[in-house]
Amino acid sequence: MPDSPTAPALRNSPDGGAAGPGAQAPAHDAAWKADAYAAENSGQYATAMEALALAGAHLHSGGRFADVGCGTGEIAAAMAERHFSVAASDGSLSMVEATRRRCAGLDVVAEHQDAHELKLPEDEFDVVHSSWMLHWLRDPATALQAMARAVRPGGQLVLQWSFGQPADAGFPMRDVLDEVVARPAWRARLAATPLAMYHHPVEQVRAALAAQGLEILLEERDIVVPGGRDPESLRKVTRTTAFSAQADVLGDDADAFIDEALHALFASGHANVHNTRLIARRPESGDAAEDAQAPALVRPFPQAVGILEVVATESLTPLMRRIVLRGESLAGMTVDQPGEIVTLIWPAEGHREIELPEPGKWRFAGGRSQHTRNFTVRRHDAANRLLTIDFFLHGEHGRAARWAAAARPGDTVGFGGSRVHWTPDPAARWTLLVGDETALPAMSAIIATLPDGHPVLAVAEVRDRAERPAFEAGTARVFWIHRDEREPGVGRALEDAVRGLTLPAGPGQVWGAGESLAVQSLRRHLTAERGLPKSAVSVLGYWNRPRGSAAS
Missing domain, CATH: 3.40.50.150 (Vaccinia Virus protein VP39)
Incomplete structure (x- = not known):
């Protein structure tokens, strides 16, 4: 029989069952x-x-x-x-x-x-x-x-x-x-x-x-x-x-x-x-009671699922479109941190129904029946059941961009959310933000939550001057990169701009995102060459430029 709940050691009689990726082999x-x-x-x-x-x-x-x-x-x-x-x-x-x-x-x-x-x-x-x-x-x-x-x-x-x-x-x-x-x-x-x-x-x-x-x-x-x-x-x-x-x-x-x-x-x-x-x-302060007052950063995902209806659209710039969505399920979603993400769900070609995930199970049906993409929460109004998302219009580079470009009030989309993608470090004395247009919503959200007087440097790549209003930069010192006729995601302009920066003294934090290959060496520069702690640098591949195949 199993040991009692008060047994001093965690040990019980053997039995069979499913193992997983970390099988600890016994004597055999x-x-x-x-x-x-x-x-x-x-x-x-x-x-x-x-x-x-x-x-x-x-x-x-x-x-x-x-x-x-x-x-x-x-x-x-x-x-x-x-x-x-x-x-x-x-x-x-x-x-x-x-x-x-x-x-x-x-x-x-x-x-x-x-x-x-x-x-x-x-x-x-x-x-x-x-x-x-x-x-x-x-x-x-x-x-x-x-x-x-x-x-x-x-x-x-x-x-x-x-x-x-x-x-x-x-x-x-x-x-x-x-x-x-x-x-x-x-x-x-x-x-x-x-x-x-x-x-x-x-x-x-x-x-x-x-x-x-x-x-x-x-x-x-x-x-x-x-x-x-x-x-x-x-x-x-x-x-x-x-x-x-x-x-x-x-x-x-x-x-x-x-x-x-x-x-x-x-x-x-x-x-x-x-x-x-x-x-x-492990609590950072050593005081579990004090740490318990911090926001809950680990929680079942998705917290909320449902169908959202487009209620408003706005062209912020020629390439950035803001879409406001409404759904009763948004009342049950928590957004504690800047840059949290939701997963949006569209039926694939030839399909009409959206298969929503089960709350807390992290399982999104995909493949031939439907498509999913992750997006930054720009604003969440739980009381009015509203969610605002800014879409960069990649053109033919993605199904989501094509949907966003054509979206009209009354259109619907499935969702599951939200989850934490980044947490600011309260000990950081400065912040560096780096990204192309896909990163601008998260960069704007991060800036809005930083303390008054906190030094912020931002390196932002956009097509041209007309795209600048998509970035709500606040008091950040912004270094603009204009792509002009260069294709998005090509070259190392973001990294080169960061290499030219003089970073403030003291401990800082870095958040960046863009095309996966275009940003892959940026982290190496910041950690290996600049000597920033790996835990202070979060640089993410937000999208993949098609390479010899049709966009997905």
């Missing part, structure tokens, strides 16, 4: 085959990225990132590409080797570590992440303590694991699987290969993090991992995860055992693996 390391594992676990990777996106601005700000139970390196690579310096670890040598291959040339160091004895430098990381690893540990106390202590003040711990149901819910899945293993066909053959996953109740994990000084920002239960639910898909994924050791022992009979196990679980009604998510933060 040879059973983890990295290639097969990676091929069957894209849903776990997607859910891990979903959890990290819920951490808001951290996904974009760069800094130090720890990935505990790194699996085959998808998360490590993704975060390195987002300008993090990554320390990855896994208990499986084959997984570590796969991570090193995947992350070759990236700022990733992958090490072989048993999480039962996990060691991480304290107060080091902006984000510590572990998805689908904790349930492999008989006693996760050491790992939880090491991960929590590794989070620097202001940093976050993003944690997902299976079998996180409360202690008083018990662990009935274990009894079902034990009955299958005890059947004559399997009992003797699997006697030396017990199922090796464990129940760690959410309240015990939460208490372990709190004991290390972390505050819980978000708790979600029964997270759904995308993927096939047909027998063949389930057989494949459990063969590479939950039943990998048993599959190696049983050989050609492995599928028969797995089918029996899955059938028994579904027949009993105990197939739910209770995937659980916690996001926790």
Whole structure:
């Protein structure tokens, strides 16, 4: 039976279930085959990225990132590409080797570590992440303590694991699987290969993090991992995860055992693996009560979904069009920070219906049925159910721009929102903003929230002088770049202008956005050449210029 809720250690009896991108191999390391594992676990990777996106601005700000139970390196690579310096670890040598291959040339160091004895430098990381690893540990106390202590003040711990149901819910899945293993066909053959996953109740994990000084920002239960639910898909994924050791022992009979196990679980009604998510933060001040007064930057996304109707349009400039949208669902949306974004949804050609996501689930249908794009919230009026968005008219460079150019009152669009994209640093003595027209709404929103007298430098690229009114610059000192006949997103004019600036003394903060390739070396200049901390520099690729193919 499971340990009681008051047990001093986080440990329970083993059971089977779904694993994810951070599989912490138990005693059967040879059973983890990295290639097969990676091929069957894209849903776990997607859910891990979903959890990290819920951490808001951290996904974009760069800094130090720890990935505990790194699996085959998808998360490590993704975060390195987002300008993090990554320390990855896994208990499986084959997984570590796969991570090193995947992350070759990236700022990733992958090490072989048993999480039962996990060691991480304290107060080091902006984000510590572990998805689908904790349930492999008989006693996760050491790992939880090491991960929590590794989070620097202001940093976050993003944690997902299976079998996180409360202690008083018990662990009935274990009894079902034990009955299958005890059947004559399997009992003797699997006697030396017990199922090796464990129940760690959410309240015990939460208490372990709190004991290390972390505050819980978000708790979600029964997270759904995308993927096939047909027998063949389930057989494949459990063969590479939950039943990998048993599959190696049983050989050609492995599928028969797995089918029996899955059938028994579904027949009993105990197939739910209770995937659980916690996001926790170390308070910057050391005073959790004082920090609790700060805005909630981590929250389920989308908070609100619905259909919006165009109620007004205005041409701010020849290439910037403001659209005001109204919808009852906007009353339930919170916008705390400048530059927050919403996702707008349009049906694809030949489709009429919009498929809205489920609140809090981060799943937007796409592909052939509909299109989604992210946009900055320019203004949000919850009382009057109004949302203002400024659209840069890329012309043929995007479906959203074509829709915005033709939008008229009465037209409709779906939405889900909002989420934090950047948070200002109250300790910054100055701010540098850099971007092309797609960045101007966020730059304007940021300037509007900065304290009076705060020095702001802005580098803004537009087509010509007629586009300047699209930027509400306030008292910022603006360095204008006119593209004239040059195509948007071509060249390094933004970076060259920043190179020519003399930045103010003291700690500052930088926010920038534009075409992905055009801004990719700007961050390197600011961090490597200027020596600004990575955590102070957020430079984002907002759009992609078509390269040899039709615009998407």
